[in-house]
Amino acid sequence: MSDNESxxxxxxxxxxxxxxxxxxxxxxxGAGVFATGAVVLQGPTEVMIDFIQGVANPRRIAxxxxxxxAVALQFLDALELNIARYAETFGAVPKEPSPVVNPxxxxxxxxxxxxxxxxxxxxxxxxxxxxxxxDEVLGGVYANMVSIAHNGSEFHFDFIxxxxxxxxxxxxxxxxxxxxxxxxxxxxxxxxxx
Numbered sequence: 001m002s003d004n005e006s007x008x009x010x011x012x013x014x015x016x017x018x019x020x021x022x023x024x025x026x027x028x029x030g031a032g033v034f035a036t037g038a039v040v041l042q043g044p045t046e047v048m049i050d051f052i053q054g055v056a057n058p059r060r061i062a063x064x065x066x067x068x069x070a071v072a073l074q075f076l077d078a079l080e081l082n083i084a085r086y087a088e089t090f091g092a093v094p095k096e097p098s099p100v101v102n103p104x105x106x107x108x109x110x111x112x113x114x115x116x117x118x119x120x121x122x123x124x125x126x127x128x129x130x131x132x133x134x135d136e137v138l139g140g141v142y143a144n145m146v147s148i149a150h151n152g153s154e155f156h157f158d159f160i161x162x163x164x165x166x167x168x169x170x171x172x173x174x175x176x177x178x179x180x181x182x183x184x185x186x187x188x189x190x191x192x193x194x
Contacts, residue, residue, distance in 0.1 A: 032172030064140035
């Protein structure tokens, strides 16, 4: 074999591009989960978002999504854009309703309560000590693309693994609109600390 010839195993590999137009939605993912909150954790090369269902006790991690930091930053930017579009269409994202206090349950001699300052965030070890994590959620799912949609009451996130030969939705999560600014705030604190 001469110097100009190359062995068959030294030929360049074919470059493949996954389809970004469509993504397969497996039956097990299609219905999605409803989340009431999220915890964002950042590692040296990836970001993990744990979507929490916190209506009943014990609160639990409904979905864990792992994505590269660059994708998480794109998600943050896209989420900001979608919140702005929501505001253009429906007005400002509504605030969470405050609990109603029954006036007859408050002693008459009690002074009116002043609004409490927000509590400082709990250490992450305490947060996770209070959460239930099923084994099938523990490893999480990988996503290198996110699709965001919204209507007047909720946001819809499809976390997608763009891979060859076809992209696939690895997790579908719904959040009530008033909860989405909290997700945005968590992403900002983790990815763009001031």
